[in-house]
Amino acid sequence: MPARKHIRITEVGPRDGLQNEAVVVSVQEKVAFVDLLSQAGVAEIEVSSFVSPQWVPQLGDAEDVFGRMSRRDSVVYSALVPNEEGMQRALAAHVDKIALFTAASETFSRKNTNATIGETLRRFTPVIAQARSASLPVRAYISCAVACPYEGAIDPGRVREVAARLLDIGADEIDLGETIGVAVPSDIDRLYEGLTGLLEPAQTTLHLHDTRGTALACALRAIQLGVVSFDATCGGLGGCPYAPGAAGNLATEDLVYLCNRMGYETGVDLGALFAASRHVAAALGRALPGRVFGADGNERGNDKGNGSRFGR
């Protein structure tokens, strides 16, 4: 029997999910959320962001969450770091890995970070030097890797260019963000064709949003192309809080269900993941859009006859 292909899952619900919620979740609830995710067996958890609380008040308690959560040796606990000041906070909080954030769209970069792409890269240089000194790996997000809410379709050549510059300045991992949830599988083909010779699909992480229900089909296409690392949020956390039921990120349960049933190894226990999703849904006081969670994630999910058994 050949070894089963491993699919690495980074749970970004505590950061990318909660930063888009109108409700601010307490430190205690966040810590319980992260601990439940650790127990579910994800490879990495993006715990929080060391951005200024003025900009993202939902994540103003990053130090407290890092200080109180229970760490497991098998899990990487990462955080978003916007600049040198954030890096100092991240180091003091003993993060395992940092994540930086730029874009393939100039307009998005300016609107989202008030800086050109070139300026974000120059900000990264000292931060990456500090990470190197502390032996911390560096993930670099390229948002709008397929399309931009302002510019529309993004040329894969622009993604390649930004990825090349990030690798030049020392990023260890390139995370391709399909920010607005418009991608179809052929876009994933074009994205990776654009990276040929620079990055193999297996060297990247793909970050999908499920706004139009296409995220799982895109993940399948990416797996076929050789991608083995994905971001996701449990329950599909991260939808717009002003549109109840609106889809957010690719739901971790949906990806795990597909992978587990197709014979890939994720290390994630679906039932334990449901517990994390139920916890955060209760903390937010809203239903989550994830489909497998909605079908099988209720309290009696284990006892239901028609389907929940398939994903285990």
Next chain:
Amino acid sequence: MPARKHIRITEVGPRDGLQNEAVVVSVQEKVAFVDLLSQAGVAEIEVSSFVSPQWVPQLGDAEDVFGRMSRRDSVVYSALVPNEEGMQRALAAHVDKIALFTAASETFSRKNTNATIGETLRRFTPVIAQARSASLPVRAYISCAVACPYEGAIDPGRVREVAARLLDIGADEIDLGETIGVAVPSDIDRLYEGLTGLLEPAQTTLHLHDTRGTALACALRAIQLGVVSFDATCGGLGGCPYAPGAAGNLATEDLVYLCNRMGYETGVDLGALFAASRHVAAALGRALPGRVFGADGNERGNDKGNGSRFGR
């Protein structure tokens, strides 16, 4: 330039969608629904079912809908026919095509139609003879083609056996129903491997439910294998009416969005399809779970900047 691959879409919302709704929609609203679907450009519409109104009161007005709807030459108007009595009604209503219904699971067949699979096939023989006399094509559904709510996973060999018997008695089209929405793409591989030498993928229709968000990924895999004909319901109609927001069939908009953006030809106009979904959502008084409809299908869908332009 090679001709674009055509994907044939049968809209089954008026039948498979509405028969699962608690609310009974008026004849007038059904006729308007079918007319909007005709205008959207789907290849076929399963308009209703000539089953006894005692069994499915939601579709007790099949004759009225066939009598009042506006027919387009480019659209096939089909109906489900359970037996010879239903066939007489279907002939009187001038259907273009009939659909018969059996299963790959004995338990499901008994619970759903009060007959063994063998008995359903024997019932079909005189109905198919009548269809032949009237020059009407015959579609035959095999439900539970991947899994059964009672028996769990279904052996693809059983699907093959039922398909072979249906072809023997004269069915023109085999429609493989993934009834409970548990399939992942590897199930689609196994299903078609099981049919090798009997039916090419391009000779079948695939009927997917999106209960666990996997329907579009399964459709992608099916397209890769050569399937060119799918059932779907606009807005993802067909979810359980007792679970608001629960997913139903594969949403026509989600399939059309993926196909149109991947360069396949569906003949369907997404904006016109939204009008049909908005109409039926209003008639039912509930939100529909389809993702593209939810993201882009509101009244101002055409004007939204971030995504709706991609599917057109």
